[in-house]
Amino acid sequence: MDMKKYDEILIGSGPAAYKMSNLLAKTKHKVLVIEGFEYGGTCPNYGCEPKIFLEGAVRPVLQSQQLLGHGISQPAKLEWKSLMKTKLNRFDPWPAETRDIIKKSHDIEDGYASFIDNKTVSVNGHQYQADHIIIATGQTPNILDIPGKEYLHTNYDLLSLKELPKRITVIGAGFVGLELATLVAAAGAEVTIIVHSDRVLREFTKAEDQALVEAMKERGIKFSFNTETQKISQHEKGLLITTNHNEIETDYVLDATGRHPNIEKLALENTSIKYDRHGIKVDDHLMTSVKGIYAIGDVISRKQPKLTPVAEFEGQYLFNYLTGKTNQEIAYPTIAQAAFTFPEVARAGVNPNKIKSNPQYKVKTIPLKYSSLYAGQNDKISTLTLVFKGQQLVGASEIGDYAADDINNFLPIISLAITGAEYRQKVMAIYPTLADKVGELLP
Numbered sequence: 001m002d003m004k005k006y007d008e009i010l011i012g013s014g015p016a017a018y019k020m021s022n023l024l025a026k027t028k029h030k031v032l033v034i035e036g037f038e039y040g041g042t043c044p045n046y047g048c049e050p051k052i053f054l055e056g057a058v059r060p061v062l063q064s065q066q067l068l069g070h071g072i073s074q075p076a077k078l079e080w081k082s083l084m085k086t087k088l089n090r091f092d093p094w095p096a097e098t099r100d101i102i103k104k105s106h107d108i109e110d111g112y113a114s115f116i117d118n119k120t121v122s123v124n125g126h127q128y129q130a131d132h133i134i135i136a137t138g139q140t141p142n143i144l145d146i147p148g149k150e151y152l153h154t155n156y157d158l159l160s161l162k163e164l165p166k167r168i169t170v171i172g173a174g175f176v177g178l179e180l181a182t183l184v185a186a187a188g189a190e191v192t193i194i195v196h197s198d199r200v201l202r203e204f205t206k207a208e209d210q211a212l213v214e215a216m217k218e219r220g221i222k223f224s225f226n227t228e229t230q231k232i233s234q235h236e237k238g239l240l241i242t243t244n245h246n247e248i249e250t251d252y253v254l255d256a257t258g259r260h261p262n263i264e265k266l267a268l269e270n271t272s273i274k275y276d277r278h279g280i281k282v283d284d285h286l287m288t289s290v291k292g293i294y295a296i297g298d299v300i301s302r303k304q305p306k307l308t309p310v311a312e313f314e315g316q317y318l319f320n321y322l323t324g325k326t327n328q329e330i331a332y333p334t335i336a337q338a339a340f341t342f343p344e345v346a347r348a349g350v351n352p353n354k355i356k357s358n359p360q361y362k363v364k365t366i367p368l369k370y371s372s373l374y375a376g377q378n379d380k381i382s383t384l385t386l387v388f389k390g391q392q393l394v395g396a397s398e399i400g401d402y403a404a405d406d407i408n409n410f411l412p413i414i415s416l417a418i419t420g421a422e423y424r425q426k427v428m429a430i431y432p433t434l435a436d437k438v439g440e441l442l443p
């Protein structure tokens, strides 16, 4: 069999590989990109982007509900069908467009890649080798292994759902579960969230997690805590979910019980590539246990959160490393994260959860509802939590309608270790915004 050779083979075309593919397009390297599903991967097709697009209509609906009796008499009503039509019009062409962009600079194969040995990749009956093979296959949703699992849907299905079911049950209260529950509940679905522990999220403070649950409950979203889903069956009027202590009638079930590394199709057993349940093991140059094979993005087993900017950063780093622009180990910047619920929760830097009784740190909690900016939106929840080490701000978290944007204000201060005096001397932010308050919040 003919063996075609490349400088780089990219397996996957999500944010991690797409970043590298764009950078490699500016070089003379011979590159093959292999994609088994939709070009562009999770984030633009069935993740961050369609989610935030839908949230654009959901937010004014929820804000107008929040202002009912405070200057608003008729809250906005969301029409899922027409919103979904606009979403599909925008997003349906994206995979083909992304494929065309990649094809302009590189060879492509539409199919799932698998390894034949430590040097050879096979796809569509062809075999390929390269100086560098880069695995960027992301993660895929867990599917509960229970009777009736054929009724379970994933984020992929829900983010393209043309008709809104009357009753939706979400299993799992992590990022995906809470964000997607927020969208469909705002559109009028009766939503129940099954949580198998006593808590949601966990990346944020307990107080923030609890305040979020209370706010979602106030809007009619039901939570069933400490509940194990046992089976799903057809029922005279829809579906019946049986759990360890109740039965839930529903029309649609979203499985949001987490994600696992996309490695099944890679046939890693034909290689010496090491992996664990969190993903493919890589060293500090993102190389796997096989020389010449690297891995980037959600598929790797590292402690950094699985996010698009992290995947892109790894794509950029590996490009720099493989093209000789750096020989340093990868060093991640301060990584901020948020759940786009309503209210949102967001954080960056030292996590207040992790420093509980360490006397080196001081935690300050600041309610924001007294500011006209928040009071005008009848936002009673927004609360900022700042973590200081000595005089230096080292962490920030917030629950609030605009927590994600708010936390971005603190990122440069945390990551560049800017002092209060420096900030006040150099920065005069727009008034009245949260940025304007930052100076006075720093010692």
Ligand SMILES: Cc1cc2nc3c(=O)[nH]c(=O)nc-3n(C[C@H](O)[C@H](O)[C@H](O)COP(=O)(O)OP(=O)(O)OC[C@H]3O[C@@H](n4cnc5c(N)ncnc54)[C@H](O)[C@@H]3O)c2cc1C
Binding pocket: 011, 012, 013, 014, 015, 016, 017, 034, 035, 036, 037, 038, 039, 040, 041, 042, 043, 046, 047, 048, 049, 051, 111, 112, 113, 114, 136, 137, 138, 139, 155, 176, 262, 265, 266, 296, 297, 298, 299, 306, 307, 308, 309, 311, 340
């Ligand atoms: C609902 C949802 C919302 C999200 N929201 C956010 C957000 O707001 N902000 C944020 O930062 N992150 C968010 N994320 C996470 C973000 O989508 C991921 O971190 C990001 O997509 C990871 O990029 P990646 O390139 O590593 O993997 P992916 O984007 O998953 O791409 C991997 C690609 O590899 C392909 N592939 C898999 N196996 C093979 C194979 N054997 N051969 C060929 N191709 C293969 C897949 O088909 C896929 O296209 C969200 C995720 C979900 C599910």
Ligand SMILES: NC(=O)c1ccc[n+]([C@@H]2O[C@H](COP(=O)([O-])OP(=O)(O)OC[C@H]3O[C@@H](n4cnc5c(N)ncnc54)[C@H](O)[C@@H]3O)[C@@H](O)[C@H]2O)c1
Binding pocket: 144, 171, 172, 173, 174, 175, 176, 177, 179, 194, 195, 196, 197, 200, 201, 227, 228, 229, 256, 257, 258, 259, 305, 306, 307, 337, 338, 339, 340
């Ligand atoms: N806004 C964002 O940036 C964003 C949004 C979505 C996803 N993501 C990324 O994707 C990753 C995966 O998100 P996710 O929501 O799929 O995973 P997750 O780990 O955040 O949440 C999964 C949840 O399901 C629960 N669970 C597990 N088994 C269960 C069971 N049998 N029954 C009920 N609940 C069960 C877990 O306890 C957990 O709370 C996130 O960690 C994040 O990195 C980011």
